[in-house]
Amino acid sequence: MRRLLLSSLTVAALVAPAAAEITVGTAQGEVTLPDAPRTVAVYDMAALDSLLALGVQPAGTIENVTVPALRAQVQDAARVGTLFEPDLEALAGLAPDLIVVGGRSSTQLAAVSQVAPAIDMTFGPDLLSDARARIDGYGAIFGKAGEAAELNASLDAQLAALREAAEGQGRALIVLTNGTRMSAYGKGSRFGWIFEAAGLEEAAPGLDHATHGQAITHEFIAEVNPDWLFVVDRGAAIGEDGQGAEATLRSALVEGTAAWTRGQVVYLDPGAAYISAGGYSAMSLLMGQLTDAFSAADPS
Structure with missing residues (x-):
């Protein structure tokens, strides 16, 4: 009976679908990640902003979020260090599936990558284009492509109104x-x-x-x-x-x-x-x- 059970489990493992993956563009080139991470730590405030707009609630972020609108939305998030000095012990305790750095925190990519998969979402010189690309990337990662398209359509409409004015x-x-x-x-x-x-x-x-x-x-x-x-x-x-x-x-x-x-x-x-x-x-x-x-x- 035990041998039959083990054989059944082996067959199930062989036929089970592989974990889904998604490839996204980052400041360091394309990175392949497990699809739809459930626990994310965010060290970049632009990333935090866009993720919250998409309805993604981070489990952890920096100690001092100075943007009032963002601070109000992450009151329950664990604090995992600063932009320039991540608290790796607190980060490990959080056990994130994904860590996002960018801008001021981008120099900490190697450090936080010791704990979990991490991506650098720093913007290049073309902020307008990169901002929309990052939103699309987050939408792909978290299974919110439709919501990302809506946000970008809103930005495009606002940009057209600005240029006209x-x-x-x-x-x-x-x-x-x-x-x-x-x-x-x-x-x-x-x-x-x-x-x-x-x-x-x-x-x-x-x-x-x-x-x-x-x-x-x-x-x-x-x-x-x-x-x-x-x-x-x-x-x-x-x-x-x-x-x-x-x-x-x-x-x-x-x-x-x-x-x-x-x-x-x-x-x-x-x-x-x-x-x-x-x-x-x-x-x-x-x-x-x-x-x-x-x-x-x-x-x-």
Whole structure:
């Protein structure tokens, strides 16, 4: 009887279907994963944003989620370290089927891969394209392809509305404030997707593409005299005390620019712009802000 039972189990094992797998594109190339992981740990805030939008609830994430809308949705998730220092013991205790890193946490890919399969979902220079590709990838991994298609269709519609509202709106400058310091960003930079999305002309072509932007002064802003100023407050994004963006910008020189005098200084949502940009909700929020600002502009 025992021999018959073992034979039956052997036959069942031979004819049982192999575990499903899915191949997805990542920042490190294509990776093959087991289909539909049940327990996921997320170290990238753009990934967290898009996964939550798809209805995927992470079992673990970083200790300090500074984006309020995301923090409210992961209150019950286990804390498994920081962007730069994963807690491998806590991660192992969580026993995830998949770990997602990206951006600031991408350097920890090798470390977390000791615990479970991990993917690097960092964005490349084309944020708009990569954001949609990542959503499609998550949809494939978690069996939510239909939901991913809906999110991307929504982004495409919002992008079309933004481009229509921004047509003929002039020249723009993107400024990041960090306490009393300021940096400017142009096409090809971490915030360059805004120029591409809106189809705007740069007020200061040829800016340094460095991660931290090109350091600027009030005199610089006055000299380039943008029609639009898009402002990201880094201190507010990371929850740091200190001088806010408006106080940093305010001076007689900046107040004399076309952007300031026309009321065309837009303070972008700091968390969405600096922390979770590329995530579905962040991109939707930012494109909505931009579209509303252009739509409300005085055409004269």
